[in-house]
Amino acid sequence: MNPVEDRVVRALRARAEEADMSQSTLNRNHSELMNRIAAGRSSRRRLLLAAAAAVVLLALGGAGLWVAFDRGQEGTADTVPAASDPGQERAEALVGGDFAEFKRTITEEELSAAGLGDLPSAEGRLNISGTRLNVWGSGGQKGLHSVTVLADGTWQIGPQNKEHSNFECTQTGTYTASLTGDVLTLRAIEDPCALRRAVLAGSWTG
């Protein structure tokens, strides 16, 4: 091995040894991994239930129309319950899935509307990997979050931990999410963190 190879070996080993691989780190990662797997199972189960419900509703709707026809009456569309939102289901499938990245421009108007008028517009990036949702903005905004899909399909978004979030907000926010084509639209239902709401809420292009 020549001197350059020797330096490369030392540098790579030093770099690798920087990783904190304590038992607590292993346990935390194991727990996160199992949560992601559980979230994926739950998401798949919800999709299957939604598909089954759609089939039942279609069948019931068809039967209702047939009965109405048979009685010589006209069936009314408003007797058939509305189908679930496919955009929301596609967005749900992002949580617990593989790495996906979206971008958008966060305008001065949006920041101003959130009471942050002194901030310039920023180019934002949003990554979803498993149940992690990470956001960066060129104005210096960033936050590493975890996301949970609630039973009604809304997203509950909160910081992964204090160390990894500088939105200076430890509370969680609730958003609706919809994926149409490659556009992910997030709308805030409730979020006490004004900066996070201003950065997150909007249309993100994948």
Place this chain on the structure above:
Amino acid sequence: VTTESGSTARAASGGGKASTDRLLSELFYAHFAELTRLAMCLVHDQATAEDVVQDAYLALYRHHGRLRDPDKALTYLRSAVLNRARSHFRSLRRARAAKVLHLIPSNQTEDAVELREETDDVFRAVAALPQRQREVVVLRYYLELSEAEIADALGIAVGSVKRHAHRALAALTHRLEVQV
């Protein structure tokens, strides 16, 4: 990979969510640290390295068949880590070009930073290599894999591994000698 993993793998071959989870946990505790250290050589911080390795395990979980052969599982995990690290590295490069990336501040002291100057210079030189060359260097000099094993992990021919290794070493020699 221990024999214990193998026997559990066979026991789990009957399927079942619980046995699959148990086997995945065994593979996790056997290789997560090693794979995270490998990822550290390819991405910019530990949080990203952990994400990359978790993603690899998640992908492995979705391909249950590979769980039953621990040797294949490790090969698959290594390849998955390399693929995901590559995606992160590309995102990082794009973000740097657009000046939108803000790294999490390091908690290292000045003394620690000074001590790391030499290894950082070399690591920066490795990071500046073209993607394939960088991967070959990490697999060869960090994991000490043979050319055949590197070819297997990267899905390329042994001849390509030799070519990438030769070019990488020439580039590193030039860059590091210029620095001296």
